Amino acid sequence: MSRADADPRYPGADTPHFLPRRMPLGEVSDRILTIPVDFAPYRKRWWALFIFSCLLLGLFLASAVVVIWNGVGVFGNNSPVNWGFPILNYMWWLGIGHAGTFISAMLLLLNRPWRNSLNRLAELMTIMAVACAGIYPILHLGRPWLFYYTAPYPNTMELWPQFKSPTAWDFFAVLGYLFVSLIFIYIGAIPDFASARDHARKRRYKVFYGLLALGWRGASSHWAHWRRAYRFIALLAVPLVFSVSSGYSFLLDLGPETGWHSTVFPPYFVAGAIFSGFALVIVIALGLRRFFGWHLLITVKHLDVLGVLLLASGWMTAYGYFADIFIAFYSGKEHEITVTMARLTGPMAWTYWAAIFFNLICLQALWWPQVRRNGKALLAIAVGVLIGMWCERWMLIITPATRDYLVSSWQSYSPTFWDWSLFIGTFGLFLVPFCLFMRLLPMISSFEVKEALHRCRGGEDD
Amino acid sequence: MTRRRYGLLADYAHPEQLIEAARAAREAGYTRLEAYSPFMLPELEPILGQRSNRAYWAGIIGALIGGGLGAAMQIYANLSYPLDIGGRPLIAIQGFAVIVFLLTIAGGAIGALFGLLFLCRLPLLHHPLFEMEAFQRATDDRFLLCIRADDPLFDETGTALWLAEKAVSVSEVPA
Numbered sequence: 001m002s003r004a005d006a007d008p009r010y011p012g013a014d015t016p017h018f019l020p021r022r023m024p025l026g027e028v029s030d031r032i033l034t035i036p037v038d039f040a041p042y043r044k045r046w047w048a049l050f051i052f053s054c055l056l057l058g059l060f061l062a063s064a065v066v067v068i069w070n071g072v073g074v075f076g077n078n079s080p081v082n083w084g085f086p087i088l089n090y091m092w093w094l095g096i097g098h099a100g101t102f103i104s105a106m107l108l109l110l111n112r113p114w115r116n117s118l119n120r121l122a123e124l125m126t127i128m129a130v131a132c133a134g135i136y137p138i139l140h141l142g143r144p145w146l147f148y149y150t151a152p153y154p155n156t157m158e159l160w161p162q163f164k165s166p167t168a169w170d171f172f173a174v175l176g177y178l179f180v181s182l183i184f185i186y187i188g189a190i191p192d193f194a195s196a197r198d199h200a201r202k203r204r205y206k207v208f209y210g211l212l213a214l215g216w217r218g219a220s221s222h223w224a225h226w227r228r229a230y231r232f233i234a235l236l237a238v239p240l241v242f243s244v245s246s247g248y249s250f251l252l253d254l255g256p257e258t259g260w261h262s263t264v265f266p267p268y269f270v271a272g273a274i275f276s277g278f279a280l281v282i283v284i285a286l287g288l289r290r291f292f293g294w295h296l297l298i299t300v301k302h303l304d305v306l307g308v309l310l311l312a313s314g315w316m317t318a319y320g321y322f323a324d325i326f327i328a329f330y331s332g333k334e335h336e337i338t339v340t341m342a343r344l345t346g347p348m349a350w351t352y353w354a355a356i357f358f359n360l361i362c363l364q365a366l367w368w369p370q371v372r373r374n375g376k377a378l379l380a381i382a383v384g385v386l387i388g389m390w391c392e393r394w395m396l397i398i399t400p401a402t403r404d405y406l407v408s409s410w411q412s413y414s415p416t417f418w419d420w421s422l423f424i425g426t427f428g429l430f431l432v433p434f435c436l437f438m439r440l441l442p443m444i445s446s447f448e449v450k451e452a453l454h455r456c457r458g459g460e461d462d
Numbered sequence: 463m464t465r466r467r468y469g470l471l472a473d474y475a476h477p478e479q480l481i482e483a484a485r486a487a488r489e490a491g492y493t494r495l496e497a498y499s500p501f502m503l504p505e506l507e508p509i510l511g512q513r514s515n516r517a518y519w520a521g522i523i524g525a526l527i528g529g530g531l532g533a534a535m536q537i538y539a540n541l542s543y544p545l546d547i548g549g550r551p552l553i554a555i556q557g558f559a560v561i562v563f564l565l566t567i568a569g570g571a572i573g574a575l576f577g578l579l580f581l582c583r584l585p586l587l588h589h590p591l592f593e594m595e596a597f598q599r600a601t602d603d604r605f606l607l608c609i610r611a612d613d614p615l616f617d618e619t620g621t622a623l624w625l626a627e628k629a630v631s632v633s634e635v636p637a
Contacts, residue, residue: 450500
């Protein structure tokens, strides 16, 4: 390891991909692809993380068993707050997923070579986050083993989903999103599986990566088809990002609940989704950077640019806060104003002000490059945004429900022990597969990094 | 009778050399050749005559099938079990658009995936090149050119000598 490598303040080179201009191609493979086949230096740390994640997963499984055994009565939801933690956490997780697709697809189409250090981990984050989100509606059904009723299939009962309902849209949105993300990450990883196959020395790794690589040889005729297929899916994935989170904002239109019908919701939710996702990408990028010592591949400049993206998407979300409040007062509807006042000053006002504090006030520190380039400060702000976005979902979903039309049916909401344990458990559901990916997959797309290096050298390759 | 071989494999250290060699080989009249690189080199496509938009078309056809199925499913379900809710239209284009859109995208991704696999003839469990020592670095940092033995101009010594002029190494690939 060179000195520059060990130094976390290594600034990143002045190239479009932020990597040193003269970095040899073989070194990229050495830094990325040898990790899964020669994991010894990371084993201890990995096991610590994996055991911790397994404990969380255990908590999740125990809570899920309790929920399935006893029914959804163990949740704190009750009339009038019929949508509590399950929907809140569902939207929070699903939103987080969006940044992965945004980074890998949108920045691919916009031709930003620095994305190549981040796309793999962001895509993996998407898949795990969508899985964590998807489990919530299933558990929330009451009879989760009948969840397949939501799928349209020919059956003797002649029952079909109500295709005009946002709940049916949601089924297609989550499943379609998971599916497209899986295909996108798999196609994007085939050449890396082939590299890992050729790097592996042990037979079992050769077979494992060989099967995943499907016999990829890097032939130029294959690349010609590959790059078109990859770009095509990227082109599809971008509108999908926008449609999925606007889709779940339509879920809120289902009920006659005041405060859930603002027309700003679809763009507001898209911005919020990407915002919270960037925050988790920052956390994961910083984590992997430290875990694998990838200071040369995920540079300070990457952190800087992620900080800028977080700041920008934060302001887009902030527009949603302003528009939502403004429209409520502008409408002049009494109940609309009551609900908004409950958000601003009611017993649950802390969620509103926590969202404003983390997502708007703390975020402004990112205007300073020193903050964006400081790993610890950036981490603190990103974790703050994740908390703030969670509070934002609370104030959007739960607070209005506590203020029903009749004062006699006003009711507070408090999550139960199982609400919390299931939510904390979903982090295990996220982390356990993520640990396995860290162990088995190249977490940075090595061939795309090599390509970026080659393009930037522009002919004088050596 | 000679032993069967797949072709000759030349090994280059830099992408430019590979592109140069591929161009020279085409100019020399070789037709059955293939270049291998660890990352995509779109410059090779016109040289080797591999410019093809069939992967896009696979995706587009998949998208059309997905969207078509989405529309057909919703229309059929509503006609087969009509629900009159407040006199709203049975076939509601706006309401159906969301699922049609989502299935169009899912279909497009599936089409692109299967199109890619079909066009590249993958999965393939074994290939003569995998036996080659030199090919181990084709996915790492080496750039290879393979002239196949069934090329009309292929002549073992002549082609090998011609390739060896610029390559790091030239090796024979047994079939």
